[in-house]
Amino acid sequence: MANDRVPTPPPLHDLPTAKEKRYDRQLRLWGASGQVALEEAHILLVNTGSGVTGIEALKNLVLPGVGQFSILDSAIVCEEDLGVNFFLEDESLGKFRAEETPLESFLQKDDNLKPFTLLLVGAPIDYASLRKIRDLALASQTPLFYTHCIGFFSHFSVQLPRAFPVVDTHPDPTATQDLRLLKPWSELQDFAKRMTDDLETMAQHDLGHVPYVCLLLHYIDKYRTQHGKLPESYKDKTAVRDMVRAEGKDEENFEEAYAAVLKSLNPPTIPSAVRDVLSAPETQSLTSVSSSFWLIANAIQRFVTKYSVLPLPGAVPDMKARSNDYITLQQIYKSKARADCAEVTASVRSLEKSTNRSAKLEIPVNEIENFCKNAAHIHLVRGRPLQLITPGEKPSFGDRAKALRSELTNPESLMGLYLAFLAFDDFTATHTPPVPAHPSSPTGVLVPGASDSALEADAAKLTSTAHTYLDALINESGNRLEDPEYSDLRAEIEKYCTEIARAGGAELHNMASLTGGLVSQEIIKVITGQYVGVDNVCLVEGVASRMGTLKV
Amino acid sequence: MQRRDRGTVQAVGAPLTVRVKNSRVLLIGAGGIGCELLKNLVCCGFGSGYIPPNGANGIPSPKHTPGITVIDLDTIDLSNLNRQFLFRKQHIKKPKALVAKETALPFNPAVNIDAQHASIFDPQYTVAFFRSFDIVFNALDNLAARRHVNRMCLAADVPLIESGTTGFNGQAQAIQKGVTECYDCNPKPVQKSFPICTIRSTPSQPIHCIVWAKSYLLPELFGTSEEEANDMVETEGDDQEEVKKLRAEAQALKKIRGLMGTSEFAKAVFDKVFYEDIERLKSMEEMWQTRKKPVSIQFDTIDKLSAAEGAALASQDQQSWTLVENLAVFCHSLATLTGRAQAGESSIDFDKDDKDTLDFVTSASNLRSHVFGVLLHSEWEVKQMAGNIIPAIATSNALTASLSVMLGFKVFRGMLAAESETATTNGHTMVMKPNNPPLGGSKFIFLNPRSTERIITTQNLARPNPACPVCSPVYAELHIPPVDADGNGMSTLQDLVGILIGNNDYAHFTISTEAGVIYDEDMTDNYSSPLAELGIEPGSSGFVTITDDDEDPRADLVLSVTAAPADGGLSIESHISYGKLPLKPVPAAPPTESGTAPDVKSAMNGIALLNREKRKRGAGDDGDDEVDAAAAKRAKAAPTASDAVVTIDDDGAILLDD
């Protein structure tokens, strides 16, 4: 077996200057915590084919500083690989890329997969090994990526742990504004009153410097006095907007207020995705070793029960204002956010006590702060097992059958390509290469179209299997598919299968590079625990540069 | 076909593989996207040359010598290593183009790579140079170079694949004269600049103080250049009296440079800019009627930390420093920069990756922020604002580069179809068959990080904007005959005017070069000047524009200049005739200077494009490549991909039809 271990210095949490400089451009995307997670990661690449996709993905992970990687690979380097595998050079021709150790024997010891934070497996791979890896990853809750890249087509599936929470989702900055204009606290209310006290009599110049947040609070108040309620409906809000317009004296801040009415006059709500987290069984039943995420979620749940709102994020957008007024306004929001966070922190500390959490596991303050700041945008992925066919049998789509059946009538969907890749796996699982194998063939795996003479027969076999899978999905969903859609879909699947067979398992370097790019981007999201990623299947059709996702 | 080409052959078919191997490719830029592009091009066999096994049997021999030419003027910096994978630590400070070649060649030694460490603005890169390629790939990091290459490719009528990334965002598009929109068909936003009085007298935002420190204080103390910074300009709104006083103030500061190296230097600089100048500003009551007055500070009244403490603070760049701490860093960086200046560095300019200048700019801008009651920032934040840093990562570059090469395959497929068509019709003008869409059916491709359902989206390429000042003119060549041994035969402006009237049927027109108008009916001063004296000579990358002055004007004629063959006279390509020029479309609004300028916020998000002078490498130039914000916006509204199918035609070649 191969062990291309890259020695790493111990991860440095304070990121010294040279490293910071090297990673400057990316630290701006995932911060020091993301960088530390990358540096602590150890990735296993299982490559038995020509493997360019895996190598490309690995390159994109080594560059931003992934701590360690190992390649498990039993293929022998031959010239064919050189066209596509840039880590290898002409000199290594004829040498082993790795010591030959059958994948099977490596997988015999369950512990062998323990050191890895993430597994990346490239098709083709022998069926028993894939199943073993999938099961071990499920048991240890280790993220697993599985890829195909054949000709102009590629695919990857992601198997995440049962609960995979993301706190830093990096939402669109405009989506994160939470000004609480319909639910102001007294300090904010008082400040706005002070700023808008003599609005009617104010000199034009002063009028142009009242922060728009104060203007809006003023008009909301005025609306409430007139109508006896808050402006909550769309009609109410446009009424407030008209009030702003009526008084707006061509000043920039009035323009800002006018523009902000519809998006800022919203009662603070708790998104359903966040409610799901707060009511999740893991949040509800804490133990002494619950992850910090669930413990903080529980504390936030307490906060929500008490106040019916999430903790205030505390950020204030730029606006026209005198700088000292703006700073005061910022401070009002900041100190409210701090107070909310302090309350959550107090709950966290008491939960740590009541659950008998060890002092070593004490949750750092900045983690609680970060959670509070992002509370409205946290995201929980419920990882699903990688779908594996059983050779020669019809696949089952379980609780996703209905949803996937509806993909079949979506002209944008690449469901047909997914079925073709499943059929590819069935083909490799049910065929063995003639002995002796061509030195370039991955051990024990025969791909469709490997020889010109078998091309047509292989294409027909693939197509027939994929058609069976299509029927299986339709039957399982209990929802028939009529012509011409059904016939069109069968024809589309046949095209995919014919192309896959034609490629004879060969990777087009550029397509492997594209797929490797997508896979590594998703791996970075998983390792850093930031950004919302693909859940859980991604397909690429390179001819038209099309991609699509499925949840299987 | 060699075994190593198997992947390509199986995917795209033998005819296209041969065409790609026989291609001549120009790659401009060997940075983040450039490294990836070079690797993909090399591994897919572009420019590796096809040697037919049994002689050139029916396969047309290549028009030009196959190969890949890569041009980059940069050298390798440590901050490139997180994504520019062809470079290693030992390559720092070496030319990117040369190292990229050295590292990429072993991937496929059959490829003929020509690496040039030069600026694409250099005069040797003429229209004729561009025309010697089948395709050009842009992997640039700045707007000026992108616009230049766009124009050269239009003039040379060579397809261009343009691409860029910002963080997780990216895009790639194919451009061809008369077929698609060009890079300049949509106005590009330019970097925001500030009125000089805002920067020097009445700052109200952190960015004002940062620009002051980086574009005024640092150059006055350590620079030599007399050039005006391009982010600080005199505007009509600036009070002329005040501008004069500011000049005097700057002169006074220059004098303080004389104290450099003495123990009084830090105190002298500090008291000049944070006390004297502020006191003067404070005395101008009218300035502070609607603004908060600044509060001056004096060197002697602030606590001092030791030099070691200053140096230690400078490494804590994520936290905000207090007044005392900022002073300590200020003194520390001033001393370091003084040491460098005295060791012989004649001019120290701001570079966000030069820690000493960053320390100086951060501390000085924070001290000024303190004076004007503006929020202080950490060095990390200042760096982003001052350096206009664009986040860049390996994955987006890999994705964007592979999408670009995908477009390249399509363009070659289009060429292949056109070439075989031309061959069968005996050289007659090629008519596109309906199944041969322009540029092989290339698309505008976007990477959208926020949409996990559609990380990649495409939209159809737009038609050229008929009012685009860059792609709507007609481009042609002006041939200038060589001068004989006695210096005779020098072509003059009069000769040029003569052939325009005599050979090309022009009547009323204006001739201009990059330097401005050189001829119109009322301006004949240059009439007898040799063209060479007017900057019009073979081997320059400049253009000569002929503008029609008729009431219903024809399109502009833009001429690139080449040497005429030995026996040829001064001439414009024969097919150009006034009567055949299209009418001029409604004039387009030139790219605006302020209208679409992004604000500072978006600049910090990295979506701002910098308006840079030719060849001037500013400190903000090294992000990978910026995404065109307008196009990115369109992408949001873009319809998703159409229904592409792959079909196999009779001779076994795969057609990439959409």
Ligand SMILES: [Zn+2]
């Ligand atoms: Zn244009």
